[in-house]
Amino acid sequence: LCWGYYPLLGYDADLNMSHVLATEDQYPIDAGVLMMLGPFSMDFECSLRFECTITISGIGLASTNKIYLIESALGRCGMTGVPVLDAEWSTITNPAAVIQDSEGLYNTYKLGTALGKSGASHRICWAHNPPEEEDDGTPLSDPASHFSVEIDPDFLWIRFTAIVDCVLGRICTIT
Known part of the structure; x- marks a missing residue:
């Protein structure tokens, strides 16, 4: 400097x-x-209907960190007025708090199991210590505005497809 x-x-x-x-x-x-503290830019993808856990890298990550997902087409990290994810994504944790890993690092986030749309694209936004509620104690009216650091601009959800071999005339079970 x-x-x-x-x-x-x-x-x-x-x-x-x-x-x-x-x-x-x-x-x-x-x-x-x-020295700028925070996460590095990274690329992630998760499979629909399977537990999604992401591990980020960065400098000075802490127990107060959280990530927040927004639909890529509806806004950018830190913008005001970005709508919350629709009901198809209600099975994921958003925002997601960081989890301390076995080495004592604060870099792992469990998003849960998504049931949403295959090919959906979200932005992963990060905040060091976002508020839990408004100053008057009511739920946050605009949560996306508190998450201004973009980790991944194009986080993809893919549908897991399995390759299965079955023999004609025999019982074949696919789970």
Whole structure:
């Protein structure tokens, strides 16, 4: 992290002040180290009708972390007014709290068993310590707005299909 005593400013065609590209020599003072905490961007998919557990990676993950799923086509992480998932997704935990794994890390989330639509695409949004309720104690009216970090923009739910061999004339059981 560097600091400069006189950042270079410029003006655009409408005489509005705007920042122009700065060069390294304009920020000669080392002001320290900046470390961003949170999850890394990752890709996930889960199978419908099977337990879905995801494990994320990141820096400084904590016991207060949660993830929240939103339909990819209906909004982005951190946006206000994003609708909650419809009834087809009522069997998953949303938001999902982090679970401490056997190594003491806070990076595992159990979403539950989804019965929704095959090929559905959701965004996985993350928050360090989202509120449980509004300040007045009522349920959150806009939960998606509290989850502003996007882990996966295209989390897919796939239908598990099995390859089964059966012999004509014999009993064949598929479960």
